[in-house]
Amino acid sequence: MRKEEIHDFLKSEPSIQELRRFAKMLGVRLRRSMKKRDITKAIIKTSESRRPSSENTTANSTEKMRPSKPVNADLPSRYFRDYVVVHPVNPYWIHTMWDLSIRTAESLSRIDAKLFVRVSDITNIIYDGKNAHRFKEAQIDLEQGSWYFQVDFPDADYIGELGYYSGEVFVSILKSRITRTPRNSPKFTEFETWINRVKGGRQEIAASSEEAGMAFVPKSSGPSSSPSSEEFIKTISKSKSGR
């Protein structure tokens, strides 16, 4: 930290707690009994011993002195765990994300397997790996880490899998939890459930006519462009909903 910056700080009439913290950052040794004036003196003494230029302020020391400055910190590109995760983006798009442990990746490379990510519609069935209503898949690089799939149906259950082909057979090596795409149209039923808060208890009654319900419902939205496209993001960032 430059001498000028230390002086600026002292001029800002800091509280004793701030002085203590500041002194600590500069590496000034403090005693518990020290008063505001003593701490200020100790800080000035330290600052005098610094050269009055920015030469001694390397990037590293600035970072240390100003630790709260958010930095473009390096994060690992992978964490080497076995997983595949799926989330709906909207009623027609699903985001998948995956990684593999070193062990799994090695065993795949031994058989020279090409990796695929697959999203299957398993609405209302117990999935046995073969009975999906339909699926979409893409050949991927492990490093790629994620993929967006356009799917056919809102209000449907999807499962993500990572796997490879052995001949014609898809061999699944990882499965995600099941996710459900949101609805984009009303769901009409024959009965409605009503709770009576005064008398207690619940009651099933015939549902209101569709016309009455529809009066308040806007037209449902259809599929959009890919959530990874710039066009999509631009549209999203410009339009406002509630927010």
Next chain:
Amino acid sequence: MSRGKLVLMLHAHLPFINHPDFPSFMEERWLFEAITETYIPLIMAFHRLKNDGIYFRITMSITPPLMEMFANKDLQKKYVDYLGRNIELCHKEIERTINEVPGSQRLAKRYLKELEEIRELYLSCDGNLVGEFAKFQDSGNLEIVTCNATHGFLPLMTHYPEAINAQISIGVDTYRKDVGRLPKGIWLAECGYVPGIDSYLREYGLSFFFVDSHALWYGDPAPRYGVYRPVITPENVFVFARDPESSQQVWSAEVGYPGDSRYREFYRDVGFDREEDYIRPYIDPSGERCNTGIKYYKITGKDVPLNEKSLYDFDDAKKATKEHARDFSQRKREQVRRLSEQFGGVEPVIVAPFDAELFGHWWYEGPLFIEELFRELNGDSEVVPATPPEVIDSMEQVQQITPNMSTWGANGYNEVWLNGRNDWIYRHLDEGTRLMIELARKYERTEEKLKIRALNQMARELLLAQSSDWAFIVTTNTTVEYAVNRTRSHLERLLSLYREIESNNIDEERLNTLEWIDSIFQGIDFRVYAKQVG
């Protein structure tokens, strides 16, 4: 005569921004501007309404990061300094405007008076703004609800129930600490709802939450009364859904009230207009220009270029707020009549949620509009302002519905927070969550003080990285560098704390620093992540 209720809901939120090692930091101004332009003007409007005996009912979420920033001593001191500098600028402006466009000096004097009143209120409550709002809760005028801890986007946490649980639990704890009682309701960040989240709310005693319109329109089953009657989920939590008509009247770029030509122009500010030498002490020390809040021009016309705007006239703008409040009230009466007729006499409930910062910060006259709205509706026999608990108390029958997965973001689902620009965040958030849960369970019974501190800090870093604000900013392409670096820095801090804890080599000096800079939730207990949920 038909009759309906109006629930006005203001969502007050800013991400936790605290840079105590900097004499000033550009992004800390977000808080200072919001206190000056929105939060205190709202408190003042509430006081005027109360003093005049006006019947008013408002619901407000004050999010945990906002509560934590209100209570932060460093930020309090910086805020007082900020106000002091702006007051000094007003004095200079009064001098300077003597020879400028007639009327600008009157405005400068007005700003001076306004800022002095704001400072007086702030100092008189010792910076305890939550306490000031809570007074109106005590008098029944205001219902303050909580929000999930750091405004984390819950729909993308569903595979880690522990993460959702922690967000809700800490949201409730912060409210209890700062407000002194338990919250009755919650605003889920970004109105992000996925079926199942209501079970967490029930567990924490939260009796209601808010959703966007299509959560009910496309709920299971379709609601009998659209968005105009609250419903109850199978977990027995009440749901209030946004009325699109009310939003449209206030928000719409074409017909919304804030676009009226008489209102103040946001984008003409002396922070940008004055010469550099003069304005330097009042903008960012780096020399980067920013808003000061001193603005002399009105919108004038939608297509009028910024440099051709006319002088702002406060009295004209005040007249506009009255006209708009009258118009809004009239539209609500008509809506109530129309809906009552459709519902065969059943009382409609109109829910109008907004970002609080729209009022005052973006729309300077917004708090006045709210004040005028309640004056207009005072004693109204058709539209009665109400809080959610009042609405709930008045309901005998309620329809049970599972709301649809939804958010209040553009297009209504997850796209704002999950797209090609920001999807990289979730790989790291997921890893952070996994590590946090792993260590919370491993060290649940540890009594080592240093380890406990490191684990608590790890939880803070995770929670701060989870703020939905960062992904939002990346999508909207505003202060992207700050948002990206905040995300990365918190995650890097989390990962290094993990390594230090696991290698039994905790760097206490660095931990001290992190506890100081990322100081949110002082009383946090990392064990919240050890709980078995889901």
